[in-house]
Amino acid sequence: MNHHEDGPDRAHRRPEGVTDETVEALGSLSKALETTERARGHLYAFHQLTGSADLELDRAVELLRRAGHGAWADRVQREILGRNVIPGHWTFQIVEAYDRTYHEPFRDLERQALDELVDGRDHLYEAEMKEARRTVGHPDHTARPDGDDRR
Numbered sequence: 001m002n003h004h005e006d007g008p009d010r011a012h013r014r015p016e017g018v019t020d021e022t023v024e025a026l027g028s029l030s031k032a033l034e035t036t037e038r039a040r041g042h043l044y045a046f047h048q049l050t051g052s053a054d055l056e057l058d059r060a061v062e063l064l065r066r067a068g069h070g071a072w073a074d075r076v077q078r079e080i081l082g083r084n085v086i087p088g089h090w091t092f093q094i095v096e097a098y099d100r101t102y103h104e105p106f107r108d109l110e111r112q113a114l115d116e117l118v119d120g121r122d123h124l125y126e127a128e129m130k131e132a133r134r135t136v137g138h139p140d141h142t143a144r145p146d147g148d149d150r151r
Contacts, residue, residue, distance in 0.1 A: 014128070015119045022117055023124045030123070033110045040095075040103055047091035057081045 014023055057076060064073035085091055114120050131143065 011121055012123060013121070014124050015121065018118055018124075023128065026114060026118060026124065027126070029110055029113060033106055036103055036106055040098065043091075043095050043098055047095050050085060050091045054081065 057080060061073045061077050061081065064070070064076065086094070089097075111120075114122055118124060134143065
């Protein structure tokens, strides 16, 4: 990939002596971390959807009672309302465990690798891809947010 001195801003320019293989490896590590960010978002969606379902059960119990189905209302309230989603856990505990056990250590390791191997510079792979794919002179292909179009 191209990595010109006057292209990307300093924070997105590979340090001297860093190989293509290192940039590609760190790009892959970052991509994997980004995937865990998406997984974490799905966990939050799971958490919120399950919480919404549990709160809706209050209405279902009330309506069952009003409709004269007290035994069913009692059963929903006793067996499902407030139930653990896995043994001993509500969804917030699953999210917390994921964060502590997997996501935070992964995020910390990725940051340490970037700090040690490329002076903490993030998204080098993507920045170099942008530089290689942009059209110099096109107003929507500038190298930097400030409108600088040097290559």
